[in-house]
Amino acid sequence: MRQFKLMNANGQTFDLMRKDAFLHAPAGLGWGIDAETMEVGDTYVVTNRKPQRPAPSGEMVFAGYAQYDEFMSFAQVGGLVLAYKPRESWQYLDVDLSIERGEIDAQKKLLVCPVSFTASSQWYEQIKAYQAQQEQGEGKVYPYAYPYTYKSVMEGAVEIHNGNLSSYPKLTIFGPVDTPAWALYQYGKRIASGAVNVSIPQGNKLVVNMHPATMEIAEYTDDGAFVADRYQNSDFTTERIFELPPGDCRIVFTQNGIGDVRAFVEVRKRV
Known part of the structure; x- marks a missing residue:
């Protein structure tokens, strides 16, 4: 059975499946591409493609x-995240x-309110964190609560399993x-x-956030x-900021100092 919920900036969750307050007749949950074309002779050439904004x-x-x-x-707290579980x-x-x-509808005895959501992202799965190096012994405790951690097959590197779409x-x-x-x-x-x-x-730590809305190197x-x-x-001779391509890829960390680099890669996998 499909499920919906809403989360706000305070970390609170509102169950949109409640019997006394629920989301009815949901629409606009699909995906698509907006393609700009140019007529060339008796055919058309695509000049630009971009994902449609979810609505x-x-x-x-x-x-x-x-x-x-x-x-x-x-809802007025802001920082809203709509969560949708179509299957697993x-x-x-x-x-x-x-x-x-x-x-309130006189016949239904219910207050029915049309609602629309303006997206500021694409649909994504829960953020996954990939660990570049496993600490030895008891290990060091970092102030993070990652939902998933994957040890790399290679010290100082991470193997990332991206989906069919690019991700930041x-x-x-x-x-x-x-x-x-x-x-x-x-x-x-x-x-x-x-x-x-x-x-x-x-x-201390260096954070390199490649998402356009929150981009930083700090x-x-x-x-x-x-x-x-x-x-x-x-180093402005390098790209520094990039997207992860669809499919599997690897990020390798190095330094001028001694030892492997301890790092995490967080991926907001688009779906």
């Missing part, structure tokens, strides 16, 4: 005004919403590390690379406190 919609059905007010208090796994979409409101990764490289560098490989060929000319001390403490913007320290 889910439906009706929120409330038992009464109290449930409507509860939903609005939840959840899919997520960053959204804003708009909702119409009238009066987020790299977290832990100090101590001197001039950290990373390279993306697929089918044995290097297709992109990056490096930052800086030394990150023990207790240094933080292990506890998440901002230290400095390190974009200006980039």
Whole structure:
């Protein structure tokens, strides 16, 4: 049975399957490509392709005004993520919403409110974290709660199993590390690379976020406190920022210092 829920910036969850407040007649859950074409003779040439923006919609059905007010208090917090489980796994979409409101239907005795969601992402699966190096012994505890961790088959590298669509990764490289560098490989060929000319001390980390909406190359403490913007320290002869291609690929981490690089790669796999 398919399921829906909504999450907000406070970490709260609103079950959209509740009997007294549920999402009815959902639509706009598909996927497509917008293609721009140019007429050439008696045929057409595609000049640009881009994914269609998701546009889910439906009706929120409330038992009464109290449930409507509860939903609005939840939604107005912001930072909304719509979660949809069509079969075995959840899919997520960053959204804003708009909702119409009238009066309680005299026959149904219910408050039926058309709702539409404005997407600020594509649909994606739960974020997965791939570990570049397994700590020996008891290991070090990092302040993260990753849903999945995969040990690499090779020290200082991660094997990533991407889907049928490209995805933006987020790299977290832990100090101590001197001039950290990373390279993306697929089918044995290097297709992109990056490096930052800086030394990150023990207790700090370098974050390379490649998502266009949150893009950054910055240094933080292990506890998440901002230290400095390190974009200006980039090796500008490298790409630094890239997408992961569809299919399997590998990111290899190196440094000018001694030892393997300890790092995580977070992937928001598009679906």
